[in-house]
Amino acid sequence: MNRRRQTTADIFRWPLWLGLLTAIGLASALFGDDGWDALSWTALAVPIVVLGWKVSRPTPKP
């Protein structure tokens, strides 16, 4: 809680990038199969991996 105050840009940086990847992943599989599907899986896997990493990581001591 003693961390410095973040700007709004700081706060939304990660969610924005992950949201962008999600949007790319959702759209790309619509455009085609094979390569497009693979792009979709990769783009959508990133937010899920980040989620797994953040949830499982032990609490950093402030």
Added chain:
Amino acid sequence: MTARSVKWWSRVHKWTSLICTLFLLMLCVTGLPLIFQDEIEDFVKFETAARELPADTPQAPLNRLVDAARARYPQRFVQVLNWDQDRANIVNVFLSDTAVPVPGKRLLKLSFDSRTGDLLEEDAQEGGVIRTIRIIHRDMLMGLPGELFLGAMGLLFVVSLVSGVVLYAPFMRRLAFGTVRHAGARRVKWLDLHNLLGAVALVWLFAVGLTGVINTISLPLFTAWRAQVLPELIAPHRGKPPLTKFADLDEAVTTARRALHGNTPTSIVLPTEAPFATPRHFIVWTKGPTPITSRLFTPALIDAETGQLATARSLPWYLRALQVSRPLHFGDYGGLPLKIIWALLDLAAIVVLGSGVYLWLGKRRSPDTTAQVPHRSAVAAASTVSP
């Protein structure tokens, strides 16, 4: 953001979420098996494949299949034919008990070999766990009113997502992205998880939520289109007795193919007063050749008496939106890996919804303990600076 606006947004977030959460939880839980419904049905149900025949074996006339279905069930009414999506050389003929099918009542499905005209199997399409789950997910067994109600819940969910995004900023002002404070009070940990999962799954939640809402109004949308197109086409025939003799189905399909060059016919709707049909035409539904246009269906209306093309205009934008929103809701457009991703994000949604309820319950039980710490400091922090 001022303390007052934070308070206003929390109220919006609280009430929109509270009203829709139970239904959304139901949708997430029933949606989970539905993601894999094709795989489950393939596993559970044995479907007969058409027999191996030389590739150049000609197709049987469609009228012969319809006649065979009528001969087998003289009391029933043929409504729809379709070319089986998953099985080659199979045409399914759907029959109803009444001339105009009762909404929600399953049609009897007869599967024919499209070359020999042999009947391969019959399916009453009733019962079955997956089917029941699908109906619960769609309308809670309450038909169109249930469907529209769930659409309204979906809209509340979208509002709750927007308010959640607004509130994310003041709550995260002093926390790095993804911080989960395991050490402190359990409530704090769940607040962090709620924020983290919500932030990461946000775009998916939006996409699946909004496309779900669009799906709930599919019948009204289709009815609106029908009301727009039909009167003009039906007018010349008004007052005449209902059709008894129909034009040849294969010729209708050929006409549709010619009108919508490059498209593949997927199904034919026979003339009835049903909301999905017209009283005067065959509707030949076709799909486009590319991965994206194969999701976009275009109908050709063929006069059922003369076999002449009535219209083959492409659908208005709202039905196109509906068609694109289907795969985006079901997650069935990118193979099994995409379905697994859908399932994982669905589980994340369940945690977001569940933790939301938990946080609300905890707050009510202990209004003035540690529970308030993140909130109060967030409000204080937010009130000092307005970006």
